[in-house]
Amino acid sequence: MAKGFGGMPGMGGMNMNNLMKQAQKMQKQMEEAQASLAEKTIETTSGGGAVKIVITGKKEIQSIKIDPEVVDSDDVEMLEDLILSEVNAAVRQAEEMANSTLGKITGGMGNGLF
Numbered sequence: 001m002a003k004g005f006g007g008m009p010g011m012g013g014m015n016m017n018n019l020m021k022q023a024q025k026m027q028k029q030m031e032e033a034q035a036s037l038a039e040k041t042i043e044t045t046s047g048g049g050a051v052k053i054v055i056t057g058k059k060e061i062q063s064i065k066i067d068p069e070v071v072d073s074d075d076v077e078m079l080e081d082l083i084l085s086e087v088n089a090a091v092r093q094a095e096e097m098a099n100s101t102l103g104k105i106t107g108g109m110g111n112g113l114f
Contacts, residue, residue, distance in 0.1 A: 026105060034058070036057070037102075042089050043052070050069070051066055051067070051086045053086045055091065064087075
């Protein structure tokens with residue numbers, strides 16, 4: 001087997017240089033996509049706009065806005081529930097955006113890892 005990797009059984013005749021170039025290209029595309037995700041934001045609201053969350057595509061919360069009308073010292077638990085619900089919704093949407101963006105590069109391979 002003096003042909004090297006390209007001639008090894010199971011490699012399908014793939015040229016290792018081409019494989020390395022493809023991997024490097026994919027890595028560059030992934031880096032560019034991740035930088036793009038860091039710049040994109042999603043805004044979610046709950047409670048009829050009582051709580052607004054802005055999150056980046058990298059799942060970093062940029063801001064939380066609370067309508068002063070919903071701040072009731074006698075019902076802090078409701079406000080906590082609204083915030084918790086909206087943070088979780090924002091993270092899910094950011095994750096979906098990241099998986100969609102990165103999945104275009106990986107062809108779906110590795111979705112959920114980002």
